[in-house]
Amino acid sequence: MPTPAPSPDGASAHARTAARATAQARAAAPALAALPLPARARLLRGLSHALGENAVHLAAVAEEETRLGTERLRGEIRRTQAQLEMFADVVEAGAFLDVMIDPPDPAARPAPRPDIRRMLVPLGPVAVFSASNFPFAFSVLGGDTASALAAGCPVVVKAHEGHPRLSDLTRELTAATLPAGVLSVVHGRETGRSLVTDPVIRAVGFTGSTSGGRALFGLANSRPDPIPFYGELGSLNPVVVTPAAGAARGADIVRAYIASVTLGQGQFCTKPGLLFLPAGHGLEDHLRQGIAAVQPGPLLGDWISTAYRATLAELAAHPAVRPLHLAEEPDDPRAGAPALLTTSAEEVRACPELLRECFGPASLVITYTSADDLLDTLHTLPGGLTATIHGQEREDELLVRRLSAALSAGRLVWNGWPTGVAVTAAMHHGGPWPATTSPLHTSVGSRAVARWMRPVAYQNMPEELLPEPLQRANPWNVPQQVDGGP
Amino acid sequence: MPTPAPSPDGASAHARTAARATAQARAAAPALAALPLPARARLLRGLSHALGENAVHLAAVAEEETRLGTERLRGEIRRTQAQLEMFADVVEAGAFLDVMIDPPDPAARPAPRPDIRRMLVPLGPVAVFSASNFPFAFSVLGGDTASALAAGCPVVVKAHEGHPRLSDLTRELTAATLPAGVLSVVHGRETGRSLVTDPVIRAVGFTGSTSGGRALFGLANSRPDPIPFYGELGSLNPVVVTPAAGAARGADIVRAYIASVTLGQGQFCTKPGLLFLPAGHGLEDHLRQGIAAVQPGPLLGDWISTAYRATLAELAAHPAVRPLHLAEEPDDPRAGAPALLTTSAEEVRACPELLRECFGPASLVITYTSADDLLDTLHTLPGGLTATIHGQEREDELLVRRLSAALSAGRLVWNGWPTGVAVTAAMHHGGPWPATTSPLHTSVGSRAVARWMRPVAYQNMPEELLPEPLQRANPWNVPQQVDGGP
Numbered sequence: 001m002p003t004p005a006p007s008p009d010g011a012s013a014h015a016r017t018a019a020r021a022t023a024q025a026r027a028a029a030p031a032l033a034a035l036p037l038p039a040r041a042r043l044l045r046g047l048s049h050a051l052g053e054n055a056v057h058l059a060a061v062a063e064e065e066t067r068l069g070t071e072r073l074r075g076e077i078r079r080t081q082a083q084l085e086m087f088a089d090v091v092e093a094g095a096f097l098d099v100m101i102d103p104p105d106p107a108a109r110p111a112p113r114p115d116i117r118r119m120l121v122p123l124g125p126v127a128v129f130s131a132s133n134f135p136f137a138f139s140v141l142g143g144d145t146a147s148a149l150a151a152g153c154p155v156v157v158k159a160h161e162g163h164p165r166l167s168d169l170t171r172e173l174t175a176a177t178l179p180a181g182v183l184s185v186v187h188g189r190e191t192g193r194s195l196v197t198d199p200v201i202r203a204v205g206f207t208g209s210t211s212g213g214r215a216l217f218g219l220a221n222s223r224p225d226p227i228p229f230y231g232e233l234g235s236l237n238p239v240v241v242t243p244a245a246g247a248a249r250g251a252d253i254v255r256a257y258i259a260s261v262t263l264g265q266g267q268f269c270t271k272p273g274l275l276f277l278p279a280g281h282g283l284e285d286h287l288r289q290g291i292a293a294v295q296p297g298p299l300l301g302d303w304i305s306t307a308y309r310a311t312l313a314e315l316a317a318h319p320a321v322r323p324l325h326l327a328e329e330p331d332d333p334r335a336g337a338p339a340l341l342t343t344s345a346e347e348v349r350a351c352p353e354l355l356r357e358c359f360g361p362a363s364l365v366i367t368y369t370s371a372d373d374l375l376d377t378l379h380t381l382p383g384g385l386t387a388t389i390h391g392q393e394r395e396d397e398l399l400v401r402r403l404s405a406a407l408s409a410g411r412l413v414w415n416g417w418p419t420g421v422a423v424t425a426a427m428h429h430g431g432p433w434p435a436t437t438s439p440l441h442t443s444v445g446s447r448a449v450a451r452w453m454r455p456v457a458y459q460n461m462p463e464e465l466l467p468e469p470l471q472r473a474n475p476w477n478v479p480q481q482v483d484g485g486p
Numbered sequence: 487m488p489t490p491a492p493s494p495d496g497a498s499a500h501a502r503t504a505a506r507a508t509a510q511a512r513a514a515a516p517a518l519a520a521l522p523l524p525a526r527a528r529l530l531r532g533l534s535h536a537l538g539e540n541a542v543h544l545a546a547v548a549e550e551e552t553r554l555g556t557e558r559l560r561g562e563i564r565r566t567q568a569q570l571e572m573f574a575d576v577v578e579a580g581a582f583l584d585v586m587i588d589p590p591d592p593a594a595r596p597a598p599r600p601d602i603r604r605m606l607v608p609l610g611p612v613a614v615f616s617a618s619n620f621p622f623a624f625s626v627l628g629g630d631t632a633s634a635l636a637a638g639c640p641v642v643v644k645a646h647e648g649h650p651r652l653s654d655l656t657r658e659l660t661a662a663t664l665p666a667g668v669l670s671v672v673h674g675r676e677t678g679r680s681l682v683t684d685p686v687i688r689a690v691g692f693t694g695s696t697s698g699g700r701a702l703f704g705l706a707n708s709r710p711d712p713i714p715f716y717g718e719l720g721s722l723n724p725v726v727v728t729p730a731a732g733a734a735r736g737a738d739i740v741r742a743y744i745a746s747v748t749l750g751q752g753q754f755c756t757k758p759g760l761l762f763l764p765a766g767h768g769l770e771d772h773l774r775q776g777i778a779a780v781q782p783g784p785l786l787g788d789w790i791s792t793a794y795r796a797t798l799a800e801l802a803a804h805p806a807v808r809p810l811h812l813a814e815e816p817d818d819p820r821a822g823a824p825a826l827l828t829t830s831a832e833e834v835r836a837c838p839e840l841l842r843e844c845f846g847p848a849s850l851v852i853t854y855t856s857a858d859d860l861l862d863t864l865h866t867l868p869g870g871l872t873a874t875i876h877g878q879e880r881e882d883e884l885l886v887r888r889l890s891a892a893l894s895a896g897r898l899v900w901n902g903w904p905t906g907v908a909v910t911a912a913m914h915h916g917g918p919w920p921a922t923t924s925p926l927h928t929s930v931g932s933r934a935v936a937r938w939m940r941p942v943a944y945q946n947m948p949e950e951l952l953p954e955p956l957q958r959a960n961p962w963n964v965p966q967q968v969d970g971g972p
Contacts, residue, residue: 100911102912118913411943414945426603438714455926458900461900465887483911
């Protein structure tokens, strides 16, 4: 997704703003890390409660700033509450500490084995860059913040320029729940850069544009002491329709595809940006009429609509591309008209510049002539957050196995749509570059907490000097893998 | 640890050498990833067997190149076998796939929940930079290779310049066990750099110097598609002796300290580089006599002895430092004379340049005047692989808690020594920068396999199209966390 233009102001002021917030976070870190798990879970439930109590007001402020629609925003608040509560459950269950205890073995070969006990501890204060398109679920109290607090890390949020008032309001609502310094909100592009290089900050979470994320990733890695940077960047989210599925239910697939492309004005990182259809699919009219029937709506901000219109125009002007439906630009400068373009798999292989995210309600239909033509093209796609296959379970078994192997993505969807990311334990919202800067990690689901923790092993430490989760008496009653081998 | 000087030859030849090895690795990757777990485990056991069968010859070649001593080398071969067998156990147990299955829930709030099943899959071909000081355990068939093969990733090893013949010999012994392309060995600094930027390579493991590791880390992050880089770099491994422990058993502690400093000529990444003693400890004679009694021995190579002598001379010449024992340089240019220097905690805070790894049989004794003087200094130490506390269990409880909180390390040793890293499930051999480039990961112990895998979630995929570990029928009989919440 695109990023808004930076606001001009003094670099040292930004660094001071960042340093004030990180100093508070540093001061708050030891007490947060030492908090017994039930108390840490209560903080998370308190945040969920605060969101729920103030949902009407929050959604109204969010609507003024984002124009995402009050119903959608109320639903997003509920999702954000569910995320906070899921991480409260994660904290209470204690498995996220990944406790392993290997008793001593003086007879072990090739060397005697000491008592080794290992658990995960919080990394320390972290910075979170919130996203424009989820002003709750990926913002001040979103998944990055919730998972970092669950890990025991204070958080400094760099608010998104698209909803600054909502960001401050959300932060204010946490004041009754969170100890001082545990959660701060700062503003401004340059303040954000200062955060990434601040010595106090031990890791960064980011959701946004590939260019912005890559720049901050470079900053984090070029510090005197590099720190982990978890960036969720762009994704094309290809959808493949097999010939059998196209023949059996092509019109239904096209209808649902257009709904997914235009959901929330196409402003999801999981929007299907590419649809692979068999050549001669005969679905042009369905595609044209379907997309033409969707009314243009307001995008998140002028910077989004400007970028959307420019990217769409560049793709449409490409000699290998022809429009299926390309409406006139709406009068409202913040609106974006839904659009579909088309080309062939062969052209995509020849013109990799077509493989470009167009953030907004547009998508590219790509026709393929054979399984090899399709697979050769899929192998050229960059890594994605998702990939989707529409197939016929029995007829397509062999083809689907080849497609699954060719698609490089964090989530593989069968006969469904990538928009809508279930917040469950097993969810993986991540993927190979450029979907993220770190293919091992997810920003959604219970495993997201692992990004903010590091292991520490204790060797021959007496029981009473060990942290509670490592004591054999297990006063915190956490899962302990004892002498568990693998 | 220091790195040898590069050999001069043509860059394009290096890139071609790297590309040949990575092309073979790419070709081998799908079959290795698809191998059922018992067959993958058999490969690892076969490698252990090959090492054991050829131990006498391997140790002899290793001794010629490294001068580490045949007994130590035979022991290291047994350790390397144990590592391979541990990862075979890990593979057979299947928990490393981290399978999670969330059944669908149409009634879920705030949105209906699809069927989501998640597991870890191999990243693809990886590059491993082997270490000079463990020609078996951190080399061609060492822990990085074993864990990567366990993950299902082909490996291209960049052999260390210190034992090129042994590296080729070790690789040859695997030919009967491993399919073609699964393990290659390449030589040369520039070939190594080409490996890190080769598009086929999906992750890098490195054990070596901070400067060399940092440079390759930068290369990996500045690729068009950045890849994970797991570098194990330098560590000071501080040892703190409390006043109570010093009074109760100071002479014994000093004796064991000198043994740990000079073990293997001090060529361990876990060598205790700093010893904190209470001021007025009265142990100078024990320290002087103990270190003077240790004979100089050959180091791993001329590049090690040159760097050792230079670093030691610079530290000894520092105005804040005085020698406890500093012998004349031995005649053998490859030998290094054991040495102890001393300074005060206050001087260390004033002169952070003293906090410098001296790879070889030397260490710095630091005296402290109070708990605050000690703790203030510990807070200035860089992150380490290990930190050690010698204390009295009952008298020191409060102080030990403060020390544990102040020491930033991956492993905390109580009343013992950091040299000797047990290969067990719970071991953590890693730590905050500059100990490693990635504080979340370990290069020893069963969790090391996680470095080479990424999650994939399958949404609503029919049972028979899912990978075996995700099928409810569970034909591979792996642990499945079903609807497990956290």
